[in-house]
Amino acid sequence: MQDAGKKIKALFLCTGNSCRSQMAEAWAMVLLADIIEPYSAGTAPKGLDPLAIDAMIEAGVDISSQRSKSVDDFKGIPFDLVVTVCSTADENCPVFPGAKKRIHAPFDDPPRLAKGAKTHEEALTQYRRVRDEIREFIERLPEIIGTNK
Numbered sequence: 557m558q559d560a561g562k563k564i565k566a567l568f569l570c571t572g573n574s575c576r577s578q579m580a581e582a583w584a585m586v587l588l589a590d591i592i593e594p595y596s597a598g599t600a601p602k603g604l605d606p607l608a609i610d611a612m613i614e615a616g617v618d619i620s621s622q623r624s625k626s627v628d629d630f631k632g633i634p635f636d637l638v639v640t641v642c643s644t645a646d647e648n649c650p651v652f653p654g655a656k657k658r659i660h661a662p663f664d665d666p667p668r669l670a671k672g673a674k675t676h677e678e679a680l681t682q683y684r685r686v687r688d689e690i691r692e693f694i695e696r697l698p699e700i701i702g703t704n705k
Contacts, residue, residue, distance in 0.1 A: 565636050569641065573602075574624055575665070577598065577641050579686070580594070587691070598626060607667070612687060637656065638655045659701070670683065
């Protein structure tokens with residue numbers, strides 16, 4: 557999938573581009589910067605989730621300067637890989653001509669899971685779990701797509 561010396565252009569796609577796809581983009585930037593050029597977008601972007609920022613900062617990754625982007629912002633970019641991280645985005649994923657591979661890697665929606673939380677800490681627990689699951693997925697991504705790191 558990867559040409560020698562060329563990074564894989566990977567798009568992490570979710571509905572709101574507020575949490576899961578932002579985390580995936582950031583983890584790819586931190587963990588796989590030598591082989592992946594990561595992007596993230598949403599089918600209906602709605603702004604960066606403050607609890608996602610908190611959860612990532614806790615793990616040593618600051619995403620506070622990232623912003624929600626629309627999938628339309630990336631039309632014309634020749635992605636090698638498109639990863640949908642929620643079922644709604646998978647069902648509504650536009651076609652990216654030239655994308656060599658598309659993967660659906662669904663993760664639970666932290667805001668939905670945290671809806672009944674009574675405290676910030678209780679809500680953050682849900683974000684931490686999903687954050688860590690996304691990190692594990694990103695760490696395995698080279699193996700999943702058949703690229704050696």
